[in-house]
Amino acid sequence: MAVLLVAFFLFLIVFCLIQRKSFKVIPDLGVFFSVTAIILVLKPDFATDVANKVGVGRGTDLLLYCFFIVGVLLALFVGLYLKKVHDQLTELARKLALLDVKKGKI
Secondary structure (H helix, E strand, O other), rough: HHHHHHHHHHHHHHHHHHHHOOOOOHHHHHHHHHHHHHHHHHHHHHHHHHHHHOOOOOOOHHHHHHHHHHHHHHHHHHHHHHHHHHHHHHHHHHHHHHHHHHHHOO
């Protein structure tokens, strides 16, 4: 099972590196978390060691907290991106409407 997980995360790293041209921060986060996941798949006790140093009881709890934080951040970034796209679309529609008025189509 570990081999399949490592292969999946390696595929995810390649995918994120390809997407770096289109996006800024998200692919870098994907690479970081994929490398971290590979380390945790290969050395599962490492998460517990880090959790104990941070003050969290178990490695599983630490991972849950980290994924919750990342999920909230991604939701915020997606929301901001959609707002930006919506504003650009509104501006484009306004310019097209003004262009139509100038040409006498409306």
